Amino acid sequence: xxxxxxxxxxxxxxxxxxxxxxxxxxxxxxEIYGLIGPNGAGKTTLFNVLTGLYIPEEGSCIFNGxxxxxxxxxxxxxxxxxxxxxxxxxxxxxxxxENVMIGRHVRTRAGVLGAVLRTRATRAEEAAIEAxxxxxxxxxxxxxxxxxxxxxxxxxxxxxxxxxxxxxTDPKLLALDEPAAGMNASETVVLRxxxxxxxxxxxxxxxxxHDMKLVMGLCDRVLVLEYGKVLSLGKPAQVQRDPKxxxxxxxxxxxxxxxxxxxxxxx
Amino acid sequence: MNATLKKNGLTARNLAGIALIGVALxxxxxxxxxAGQSWVRILNFALLYVMLSLGLNIVxxxxxLLDLGYIAFYAVGAYVWALLASPHFGLHLxxxxxLPIALALACLFGxxxxxxxxxLRGDYLxxxxxxxxxxxxxxxxxxxxxxxxxxxxxxxxxxxxxxxGSFAFGRTETLMGIRFTGPEKYYYLLLGLTLLxxxxxxxxxxxxxxxxxxxxxxxxxxxxxxxxxxxxxKLLAFAMGASFGGVAGALFASMQGFVSPESFSLMExxxxxCMVVLGGMGHIxxxxxGALILAALPEFLRAVVExxxxxxxxxxxxxxxxxxxxxxxxxxxxxxxxxxAGLWPSAVRRRELSSRNRGGEA
Numbered sequence: 001x002x003x004x005x006x007x008x009x010x011x012x013x014x015x016x017x018x019x020x021x022x023x024x025x026x027x028x029x030x031e032i033y034g035l036i037g038p039n040g041a042g043k044t045t046l047f048n049v050l051t052g053l054y055i056p057e058e059g060s061c062i063f064n065g066x067x068x069x070x071x072x073x074x075x076x077x078x079x080x081x082x083x084x085x086x087x088x089x090x091x092x093x094x095x096x097x098e099n100v101m102i103g104r105h106v107r108t109r110a111g112v113l114g115a116v117l118r119t120r121a122t123r124a125e126e127a128a129i130e131a132x133x134x135x136x137x138x139x140x141x142x143x144x145x146x147x148x149x150x151x152x153x154x155x156x157x158x159x160x161x162x163x164x165x166x167x168x169t170d171p172k173l174l175a176l177d178e179p180a181a182g183m184n185a186s187e188t189v190v191l192r193x194x195x196x197x198x199x200x201x202x203x204x205x206x207x208x209x210h211d212m213k214l215v216m217g218l219c220d221r222v223l224v225l226e227y228g229k230v231l232s233l234g235k236p237a238q239v240q241r242d243p244k245x246x247x248x249x250x251x252x253x254x255x256x257x258x259x260x261x262x263x264x265x266x267x
Numbered sequence: 268m269n270a271t272l273k274k275n276g277l278t279a280r281n282l283a284g285i286a287l288i289g290v291a292l293x294x295x296x297x298x299x300x301x302a303g304q305s306w307v308r309i310l311n312f313a314l315l316y317v318m319l320s321l322g323l324n325i326v327x328x329x330x331x332l333l334d335l336g337y338i339a340f341y342a343v344g345a346y347v348w349a350l351l352a353s354p355h356f357g358l359h360l361x362x363x364x365x366l367p368i369a370l371a372l373a374c375l376f377g378x379x380x381x382x383x384x385x386x387l388r389g390d391y392l393x394x395x396x397x398x399x400x401x402x403x404x405x406x407x408x409x410x411x412x413x414x415x416x417x418x419x420x421x422x423x424x425x426x427x428x429x430x431x432g433s434f435a436f437g438r439t440e441t442l443m444g445i446r447f448t449g450p451e452k453y454y455y456l457l458l459g460l461t462l463l464x465x466x467x468x469x470x471x472x473x474x475x476x477x478x479x480x481x482x483x484x485x486x487x488x489x490x491x492x493x494x495x496x497x498x499x500x501k502l503l504a505f506a507m508g509a510s511f512g513g514v515a516g517a518l519f520a521s522m523q524g525f526v527s528p529e530s531f532s533l534m535e536x537x538x539x540x541c542m543v544v545l546g547g548m549g550h551i552x553x554x555x556x557g558a559l560i561l562a563a564l565p566e567f568l569r570a571v572v573e574x575x576x577x578x579x580x581x582x583x584x585x586x587x588x589x590x591x592x593x594x595x596x597x598x599x600x601x602x603x604x605x606x607x608a609g610l611w612p613s614a615v616r617r618r619e620l621s622s623r624n625r626g627g628e629a
Contacts, residue, residue, distance in 0.1 A: 051492060052491075053488065053491070053492070072491070072496075073488075073491035073492050073494075074491055074494045074495055074496045074497070077491075077492060077493060077494030078494050082492075082493075082494075083492055085489065085492075089486050089488060089489040089492075090486075090489070091481065091482055091485035091486055091489065091490075092485060092486075093485060093615045093618040093619045094481060094485060094615065098478065098481075101478060102478050102479070102481070102482045102490070102493055102495070103493050103494075104475075105475060105478065105479055105482075105493060105494055105495050106493065106494025106495070107494075108475055110474060110475045110476070111476065112471065112476060112503065112507070114474075115470050115471050115474030115475065115476055115477070116466075116467050116470050116471065118470055122474070125475075126474070126475075129475070149618055151618070165493065166493075168493075169493060169494050
């Protein structure tokens with residue numbers, strides 16, 4: 001397995017707040033990589049830095065052999081890193097299928113001239129975009145909702161639509177920001193199967209999640225952030241037993257509690 | 268986007284409808300011409316406003332960028348024609364040379380306006396574009412010294428009419444036994460160009476580019492994260508909108524034979540924005556309707572208000588010009604209160620507004 005993403009000493013500051021400091025990690029091709037930490041630990045900031053929405057003050061990020069440091073969000077997406085958002089950011093007034101079709105933008109070419117003249121190539125491309133979008137809706141299991149307005153979809157479906165839209169960009173790495181937030185137990189099970197299917201299709205997954213059962217069951221490796229620093233990194237079982245992690249989640253003293261070692265830390 | 272409907276092609280009923288509208292559009296100037304040539308001229312201005320509204324609609328309706336200086340591009344187009352086809356510089360270039368120059372220069376100005384405003388949205392963007400519109404007008408007003416380029420506030424006159432070979436659009440002529448006046452000929456020219464612009468707009472809206480504009484309007488950050496180069500796509504919207512304005516301006520100059528900075532005031536920018544908003548932002552048929560209504564309304568009032576007052580009071584109590592502004596304002600207030608999405612809104616826009624009224628989502 002080769003390294004798909006290598007982050008080296010990333011640092012991001014907002015005024016007086018050091019949101020990230022010296023964050024280094026790497027993601028292997030084909031793994032599901034978990035990113036956890038208490039609220040405000042800097043998980044979403046790290047996502048924003050990786051996807052180009054924030055420019056880090058320190059450190060570098062290499063994705064698929066290409067330096068991503070200082071790259072614009074659309075260049076990062078072009079390189080094959082797609083994401084979803086913690087507070088769903090769909091194109092709320094457009095239909096589900098249109099949302100996914102917009103995701104195809106980066107992999108298609110038609111310009112003004114092609115669109116105005118409606119050339120054979122443009123028409124073929126449009127048909128392909130629509131077909132692919134339908135396929136992706138099918139893939140995430142909301143094909144029956146294709147013509148519904150994104151805003152009117154149930155919460156779980158909106159999350160899945162965001163995943164379909166991100167998949168439309170043909171990513172190598174799919175970064176999911178709390179995809180299970182607000183989902184009930186059965187929806188989470190479906191989501192888990194979906195993430196496994198995505199990985200099975202050769203797409204590497206980076207996952208921020210608060211649902212520990214999901215993270216521990218799904219991820220190959222887990223990175224724990226606290227106060228913008230790497231607290232722990234390793235296989236889920238190792239991380240779970242790390243006294244520093246237990247302390248961060250449950251408070252000092254908890255690490256000594258024998259009960260904790262039997263139970264998994266709750267979210 | 269209803270792709271399945273589009274694929275079905277045209278039914279017989281659709282074809283009949285199109286034929287009927289075509290015939291109506293073809294004979295319209297003659298019907299109006301019976302009431303006087305000035306009505307044909309008004310119709311021509313209405314068509315110019317339709318072009319302008321469609322251009323502004325790309326920026327405001329499709330891409331969601333509020334532009335209060337749109338008339339500047341109209342001015343650029345008009346002055347390009349005026350300078351390249353009038354005795355002022357002694358230049359009399361043919362239309363096929365001027366129109367591309369007007370289009371390209373307006374396009375360039377669109378990009379010039381777009382580039383520094385890429386990071387601005389809403390109110391801030393509106394203020395900068397407003398300033399831009401005024402800068403262009405003031406330049407036109409003052410570029411008569413030290414070198415006389417625009418002839419300042421006096422404007423330029425004796426501008427050449429649109430001419431294809433020896434066929435001049437400004438002249439009355441008898442073709443195949445039918446007498447065509449200048450305005451009537453211009454009507455067909457403007458109608459052709461308007462239809463072309465409508466076609467371009469419709470095709471752009473239902474394309475990859477149109478979707479990218481929609482994405483930016485809906486959520487710029489998500490659009491970026493989906494790989495849309497928001498800078499280029501926004502500049503494209505400004506450039507496309509501006510180029511339509513430039514073409515409309517060139518035709519305006521050729522039709523009027525006279526241009527002056529007065530025609531390109533802030534009020535004009537606002538009027539065009541009103542047409543877009545009144546009709547239904549982002550919805551091409553709505554925008555056309557808005558432009559036609561607002562362009563025809565003042566002329567209609569002029570024709571009705573004075574005789575009506577004479578009839579009722581025996582004299583003109585209220586100046587029609589004053590009433591015009593009053594009714595204009597009143598109409599806008601009513602539309603915004605009762606039909607906030609416009610008279611004929613697109614489905615998307617209706618949804619946007621209904622979500623806001625319900626408080627929307629987080």
